[in-house]
Amino acid sequence: MTLLPAIIEHWTRPPTLALVFTLYITYKVLHHIILWPYFLSPLRHLPGPPLGNPFLGQFPTILEEEAGVPQRRWLQEYGPIVRAVGPIGMERLIIISPEPLRKILISDWLDFPLPGLLRHMLGLTTGYSLMTVTGNEHKMMRKAMNPAFSIPNLMAQTDMYYDIIDGFVDVLTSAIEAEDVSGGGKVCLMYDLLRKITLDIICATAFGYKCNATKDPSDPLAKAYGELLDLQSGPNIAKFSLVLAIPGMAAFLRSEHAYRLRHWFHVNSVLGKIVAISAARNQNHDLNLYAIAPIGITVDAMYRIKAIARRILAERIAELETADSTPAPKRRDIMSLLLQARFAEKGEGYQISDADMVEHVLTFLGAGHETTASTLSWTLWLLANNKATQNTLRKEVTALVADNPRPDYRSLKDSPFLDAVIMESLRLFSPVPMTLRKAAKNTELDGTFIPKGTLIYIPIRVFNTWKEHWGDNAEEFRPERWHSLPGTYNPAFSLLSFSAGPHGCIGRTMAMMEMKAVLAILIAKFEFDLAYPGQVAKPRAGVTMKPSDCLPLRVTKVIK
């Protein structure tokens, strides 16, 4: 036997292959959890909290505490650039200075795209659209979409909110009247209710779909989103990150195959049981943490949501195609505006394909309803804790609604205290408490060398409550501060709830108008109090930060 075939024969024997594979995996694990963070990483000399558990890093602390709280502590102790290590040795830099932030989000934004993992997590749950693309593709998409978010269009849309808000007021009134025999109101799960009204509003404004989640919880879109939102938690995000780290997994999870095989991920499936048994062997009895059911639920829910979006798209296209013979209704929702622009351009500029259109609609639905529901919930929470502020706001909105029971864009915009209350709530309880970017090439931030591939954690909630910008009372609820901002306030970065730069929130003005309309009517008609003495806020952060207890509040009708 000549030498080469003998070597090949030796190295391809199953026991040898198994040994090589085991050694390779062991090396990879050791490299990630010890060699890289302790000895090799160019970032290892940067200040930061201890590396922590070798497998999980500081992840347990992040899970245990409120979003932004450990990061604020680390920045205060070690800042302004902190290195923290997460699961399997994954390093991230947390920054607090405006200058590096300007570079990341604005001037050099193309060098700091969304990391692949977050891109796929957002893409799978809220569509592959504006958030997940970069460069020229992003510029063209954003240019095509800007008109749908223009002030004239928002002015025309405001009226769409009120039928839905009126329906919501009826539901809340009936719930109170059914139980309120003693005049003490009724305890309602406000987040649960608000996520339905915001879903109804975004369905109407994003694609002209009458969802009716407020009155009919069995609506198919409301059910699918309900399932998705119930999954939002830190452990589930970790689970998704691990699954998406498998090469090709993101593409698989978007495919028809994944939908057909979704039951494989169920906790009672063979795969689910293997994962659960190995968790039990490791004496971790919190099987929920290990169960992979959320993957199957997400695939299933997103498939149903996409099917509805495709159906509405087909109906709208048919309307426009037959518009010459049968005049199409004048629609102002975002999907119709994008389609009308596509028909008008006839081949010029950026053409949105049908498949892309579905992804865009998913993004508007996903990005545009849970964020507003959480902000409205936290606003009611803050007002229930600060009755004097609630009463001041009630004076302003009662006068507003007395003039016009359906306040228009201009009068909502010109309500100073309403504006201040919402801005202050967004500041303290930013529904998106953080975001991530990744250095696409070797670079530097504030004189610190940043190697290509470094994860950068942008601590939105910490920026919003940073004492150097907001003063010593930065963590207190004081809407009046918006009427005399401190000299240290930085218009671009002190309030980061909508982020900044080319990827900053396209729906900002729309969200503000919608939240003002809902809050004005709610505060004019109802009074909100804590549900029980000693109640505390329970923020839980997944991608967004919502109340984990769905925010029980005591609601009573305002007596005129």
Ligand code: HEM
């Ligand atoms: C209180 C409400 C809202 C908050 C706090 C919020 C927050 C944010 C934040 C922080 C980002 C940037 C994320 C990042 O850079 O990683 C963002 C982007 C985005 N938001 Fe919002 N959002 C809200 C409402 C809405 C609404 C109502 C819509 C649409 C109907 C919307 C659509 C989008 C889209 C499409 C992007 C991606 C923009 C791009 O990458 O060019 N958002 N939002």
